[in-house]
Amino acid sequence: MTTVDSKSVVRDEKQSDAFGPAASQAEAESTNIEHGRSICSVPLSAFALTSDGHIASPEPIAAVATSCGDGSASLSLGWDALPAHPSLVLAASTLDGRTLFAGCVLTSHKVREDGIHCEIARGGVGERVLAEESRVPTLNTEFFQYRLPYADSVYESWSRAGILKRTVLDRVLVCGKCRSVATFRFACRQCGSGRVAHKMMAHHFACAFVAPVSEFETAETLKCPNCQTKHLVAGTDFEYMPGDNECDVCGWSDRELEQTGHCLNCDSRFAAHKAVEQELVGYHVERLASLADIADLG
Amino acid sequence: MLNGWHLWLTSRTWDEVALLLLGMSLLDGPRYCVATAITCIYDWVCGIKRSLFSKQPEVEFSHCPSVCVMVVGLNEGSGLGATIESIIGTYPRVEIVVVDDGSDDDMAEVGRAYASQHPGIVRCLSRPWRGGKSSALNIAATHTTAEVVICVDADSHLASDAIWEIVQPFRDENVGAVSATVSVRNCFTNFVTWFQGLEYLQSIFVGRLVAARLNVLPIASGALAGFRRELLVRLGGWDVGPGEDLDITVRIRRIGYRVTFAQYAFCHTEAPTTWKALVKQRRRWEGDGPVRHFSRKHIDMAKPWHRDFRLSNMFMFLDGITFNLLCGYGMVIWSVMILLHPDMRPHPYAWMTFYIVSVLAEIVALGPLMYYSRQRKHDAIVALAFPLMPAYRMLLLGVRIFSNTAEIIWRKSFTEPHVPPHVRAVTWRW
Numbered sequence: 001m002t003t004v005d006s007k008s009v010v011r012d013e014k015q016s017d018a019f020g021p022a023a024s025q026a027e028a029e030s031t032n033i034e035h036g037r038s039i040c041s042v043p044l045s046a047f048a049l050t051s052d053g054h055i056a057s058p059e060p061i062a063a064v065a066t067s068c069g070d071g072s073a074s075l076s077l078g079w080d081a082l083p084a085h086p087s088l089v090l091a092a093s094t095l096d097g098r099t100l101f102a103g104c105v106l107t108s109h110k111v112r113e114d115g116i117h118c119e120i121a122r123g124g125v126g127e128r129v130l131a132e133e134s135r136v137p138t139l140n141t142e143f144f145q146y147r148l149p150y151a152d153s154v155y156e157s158w159s160r161a162g163i164l165k166r167t168v169l170d171r172v173l174v175c176g177k178c179r180s181v182a183t184f185r186f187a188c189r190q191c192g193s194g195r196v197a198h199k200m201m202a203h204h205f206a207c208a209f210v211a212p213v214s215e216f217e218t219a220e221t222l223k224c225p226n227c228q229t230k231h232l233v234a235g236t237d238f239e240y241m242p243g244d245n246e247c248d249v250c251g252w253s254d255r256e257l258e259q260t261g262h263c264l265n266c267d268s269r270f271a272a273h274k275a276v277e278q279e280l281v282g283y284h285v286e287r288l289a290s291l292a293d294i295a296d297l298g
Numbered sequence: 299m300l301n302g303w304h305l306w307l308t309s310r311t312w313d314e315v316a317l318l319l320l321g322m323s324l325l326d327g328p329r330y331c332v333a334t335a336i337t338c339i340y341d342w343v344c345g346i347k348r349s350l351f352s353k354q355p356e357v358e359f360s361h362c363p364s365v366c367v368m369v370v371g372l373n374e375g376s377g378l379g380a381t382i383e384s385i386i387g388t389y390p391r392v393e394i395v396v397v398d399d400g401s402d403d404d405m406a407e408v409g410r411a412y413a414s415q416h417p418g419i420v421r422c423l424s425r426p427w428r429g430g431k432s433s434a435l436n437i438a439a440t441h442t443t444a445e446v447v448i449c450v451d452a453d454s455h456l457a458s459d460a461i462w463e464i465v466q467p468f469r470d471e472n473v474g475a476v477s478a479t480v481s482v483r484n485c486f487t488n489f490v491t492w493f494q495g496l497e498y499l500q501s502i503f504v505g506r507l508v509a510a511r512l513n514v515l516p517i518a519s520g521a522l523a524g525f526r527r528e529l530l531v532r533l534g535g536w537d538v539g540p541g542e543d544l545d546i547t548v549r550i551r552r553i554g555y556r557v558t559f560a561q562y563a564f565c566h567t568e569a570p571t572t573w574k575a576l577v578k579q580r581r582r583w584e585g586d587g588p589v590r591h592f593s594r595k596h597i598d599m600a601k602p603w604h605r606d607f608r609l610s611n612m613f614m615f616l617d618g619i620t621f622n623l624l625c626g627y628g629m630v631i632w633s634v635m636i637l638l639h640p641d642m643r644p645h646p647y648a649w650m651t652f653y654i655v656s657v658l659a660e661i662v663a664l665g666p667l668m669y670y671s672r673q674r675k676h677d678a679i680v681a682l683a684f685p686l687m688p689a690y691r692m693l694l695l696g697v698r699i700f701s702n703t704a705e706i707i708w709r710k711s712f713t714e715p716h717v718p719p720h721v722r723a724v725t726w727r728w
Contacts, residue, residue, distance in 0.1 A: 206538070207538065208436055208542075210440055227534070244440075
């Protein structure tokens with residue numbers, strides 16, 4: 001890792017044409033602030049990214065933050081450390097041992113005797129991957145699948161680099177065929193339709209006859225269709241009992257309904273026990289609130 | 299002693315010998331021996347004839363209708379699992395409907411566990427409160443469309459080929475119900491179960507064969523019985539019990555269908571193990587048959603001018619009423635006659651003769667039993683109880699007389715706890 005004396009960095013930057021007028025430099029020197037940035041010398045790690053968001057190499061580049069502002073900062077890199085793609089992820093270690101990450105993009109660089117001096121700004125693909133909406137799966141309303149915005153390989157490379165930590169956020173039951181989200185209901189065992197009508201049965205005590213209540217009902221009274229006894233009184237002459245459920249679609253009749261899944265994507269119906277349990281995986285990261293905070297870590 | 303007995307016997311007049319023989323004919327054992335011996339000899343001759351002249355091998359099981367086995371019970375959680383296990387896998391087109399009639403034990407849980415293990419084969423229906431066996435059977439019957447319905451008691455185990463055996467007679471479209479053989483599973487527990495073991499073999503395994511041949515079989519026992527489902531629908535299912543198995547069988551006969559017997563469809567059931575439990579069971583069984591059903595509810599079937607009259611049904615009623623009702627009272631009259639007879643009353647030889655001839659009749663009845671038996675070694679051991687069987691039969695005859703009398707006078711079967719009180723209160727009293 002390249003270590004740079006903070007006073008020499010300040011001296012170099014004073015000589016540089018790239019940074020503001022001399023008067024403000026003098027003012028900043030007295031307060032360690034230059035162009036609204038804190039002058040510092042904080043060792044950092046930087047992960048180079050590819051254009052599609054993958055970590056180019058799990059081995060970080062050593063860097064030193066020489067000045068930090070809210071949305072931009074200056075870095076000093078080794079001679080051979082200039083990344084191929086301008087997107088970076090900065091990793092800054094805190095005094096209590098945590099590592100904070102921020103996505104940056106290289107805006108300019110200068111090759112000098114002691115290495116490469118570059119300007120970075122917060123943003124780029126790294127910052128987009130680190131954003132919360134990129135780390136928590138959301139329901140895709142076209143396919144009804146929980147998805148993350150980037151390819152799995154992106155998250156895997158970030159996890160391997162130790163930036164993202166894989167976390168199981170929830171478990172959901174999905175269709176075994178297409179892995180899409182399904183709705184569940186108690187439905188017909190035969191066709192899986194939720195359009196079932198519950199039939200009530202009646203048990204006539206005197207003759208032990210059992211049939212659906214509809215068979216007992218006549219225009220004027222309740223009458224046992226077996227023994228023809230009329231004017232039946234519930235509780236005294238007969239009792240109501242739970243009967244079968246009859247499917248309006250296929251006509252199947254059964255006492256017990258089955259918990260059935262209906263896939264919102266492919267429309268297939270399946271018994272709940274045949275649904276596939278899918279883990280909703282998210283990623284956790286500790287983000288650097290502002291690039292200006294890097295100065296406090298020195 | 300033998301000389302004395304011989305002298306006493308040879309000095310009897312023909313009237314006195316006839317009186318002794320009359321008493322024996324009133325007991326079940328000696329009566330069975332005659333009918334079963336004739337049937338056995340007939341089958342033996344037919345068997346020889348068939349083996350000599352028939353060249354076509356017999357196809358054992360050629361009829362395979364769809365079957366629904368209905369297992370209905372109250373607080374039978376402990377035995378239900380074994381009953382279901384004995385059914386599953388023994389027949390290809392079988393469904394099992396378990397009905398828990400408001401049990402307090404874990405019967406419903408056991409049933410549901412099997413239903414979840416065997417979806418599409420086992421179904422469990424549970425009612426929150428008790429409604430009686432008949433309505434529970436009727437509930438089960440509404441949940442099937444199978445051609446044949448088989449009722450099995452929740453504490454009975456079926457032999458592996460029992461369903462195959464019981465469905466074969468349904469090839470004949472005139473057969474409406476099929477009775478099966480109920481055997482005692484715990485027959486070697488003690489003397490009580492041993493006697494019952496031999497009694498079941500004689501009265502069901504062989505006795506029902508004879509009754510079925512004569513077309514006077516009135517019952518397909520609730521422990522294992524097969525019914526043509528369309529007839530159950532036509533008849534409105536089972537009527538309120540007790541004796542619902544006898545009742546439904548008689549009603550099937552009433553509409554012109556035959557009741558036959560599948561001799562080798564075995565169901566192994568648990569018999570009472572104490573005399574008290576046995577007497578209680580028989581008091582429940584005996585009263586409702588000849589009095590409640592034959593003499594009251596279905597007596598019109600035996601009247602020649604009634605539209606449901608059939609000769610075979612009349613003989614069935616005569617058989618039931620004579621042997622199950624009148625013979626009991628005949629035995630009481632006979633005992634009084636013996637006691638009043640000046641020469642027989644003081645003589646132990648009279649009772650000795652009666653008992654020895656009864657035992658000889660039991661021995662004769664063992665011949666057909668052994669002829670038909672497929673497990674002769676087991677049945678031969680069970681048959682060793684024969685010397686005490688006349689005494690056992692006398693005891694049961696006493697229970698029968700008591701039950702019949704209670705039914706005639708007080709209609710005792712309508713106060714049986716077998717039927718829930720709210721059902722008993724509103725059902726018709728025949």
